Amino acid sequence: MQVSAYIYNRYKAEFGQRIDEMKLHKLLYLAQRESFIQNDKPLFNATFYGWKYGPILKEIHGAYQNDSFAAAIPKEIIARLVPIIDKVFSDYAEKSSWSLSRLTHGEISWKNSRVGVPQAANSDNAIKTEDIRQDAIRVRERREMLNQYGLL
Numbered sequence: 001m002q003v004s005a006y007i008y009n010r011y012k013a014e015f016g017q018r019i020d021e022m023k024l025h026k027l028l029y030l031a032q033r034e035s036f037i038q039n040d041k042p043l044f045n046a047t048f049y050g051w052k053y054g055p056i057l058k059e060i061h062g063a064y065q066n067d068s069f070a071a072a073i074p075k076e077i078i079a080r081l082v083p084i085i086d087k088v089f090s091d092y093a094e095k096s097s098w099s100l101s102r103l104t105h106g107e108i109s110w111k112n113s114r115v116g117v118p119q120a121a122n123s124d125n126a127i128k129t130e131d132i133r134q135d136a137i138r139v140r141e142r143r144e145m146l147n148q149y150g151l152l
Helices: 002-015 021-039 058-065 075-092 097-104 108-113 129-148
Strands: 048-051 054-057
Touching: 002 021, 002 075, 021 048, 021 054, 021 058, 021 075, 021 097, 021 129, 048 108, 054 058, 054 097, 054 108, 108 129
Parallel strands: none
Antiparallel strands: 048 054
């Protein structure tokens, strides 16, 4: 919830508007993946589900509907979040929600959670943390290659 509040409030401060719910879920997923890239561990303990438009956190859905992200976030948590969220914001925050949805549809973790689920249906299939780790490894290797060739 604190990571969600940080993203929600930062987005509002940087872009002058409330983040839409789809984008919030996608940025949370990308923050979780980025934490694996940078630290080889999850940023938070929560279960993503493979819904039709990409990964979501069910508990965040209710909090978003109630607009309950105004709580103060402890400074030690913010210090841990900043390197990860800075990267996520620089790479993804300006993209449309639909663009982020399409991006997450390319993730191994989302695809695995959708096996046997009709395309137009949401799902209660959990996204496995190990699958998110695999997505992170793939992205890390791509970044390293791009860096090696001076393209990043």
